[in-house]
Amino acid sequence: MMLENMRLKNDYRVVLPITLAIAVIVVLLFFLSPVRADDGYGYGNALSISPAEVTFGEEVTVSVTLVNTAEVEETYEVVLKIDGEVEATKEISIGAGSSQTVTFTTSRDVAGTYTVSAGEQSGSFVVGEGAPWVLNWWIIGGVIAAVVAAATVIWLSLIRKVE
Numbered sequence: 001m002m003l004e005n006m007r008l009k010n011d012y013r014v015v016l017p018i019t020l021a022i023a024v025i026v027v028l029l030f031f032l033s034p035v036r037a038d039d040g041y042g043y044g045n046a047l048s049i050s051p052a053e054v055t056f057g058e059e060v061t062v063s064v065t066l067v068n069t070a071e072v073e074e075t076y077e078v079v080l081k082i083d084g085e086v087e088a089t090k091e092i093s094i095g096a097g098s099s100q101t102v103t104f105t106t107s108r109d110v111a112g113t114y115t116v117s118a119g120e121q122s123g124s125f126v127v128g129e130g131a132p133w134v135l136n137w138w139i140i141g142g143v144i145a146a147v148v149a150a151a152t153v154i155w156l157s158l159i160r161k162v163e
Helices: 002-032 137-162
Strands: 041-050 053-055 059-068 074-082 085-094 099-107 112-118 121-128
Touching: 041 112, 041 121, 059 074, 059 085, 059 112, 059 121, 074 099, 085 099
Parallel strands: 053 121
Antiparallel strands: 041 059, 059 099, 074 085, 074 112, 112 121
């Protein structure tokens, strides 16, 4: 029994330093390894849709910011999708370390909510049937004034004929 305890103690004395050495090597390799090249671009933080609610046929403007993280000027194709289908594409060139906003304009003739995406960014806009008919009190007042004026003229002309 005493021999087994000594063997176990000796194992920990060897295993612990080896484990620490391996951990240090892994950490050093991770931090000292060359940086992997990425694809050089990314979409910015926001996709902007304006206005968010429209009526039939009214235009919606979709803007997305593209960032070039590469060290050289790059050309990119920006794809705008509405409800998962390609609506439009634009090809742009962006200088090294720069960003550029790309703007698309679209409209819809059917009421509903439409999902817009460009790269990893997405948002939505709503097409409604339009604002309900609103009474224009100036027109109503003008019509009433015209009817009163016409009635007054007719009444005055009838009174003169009677006399």
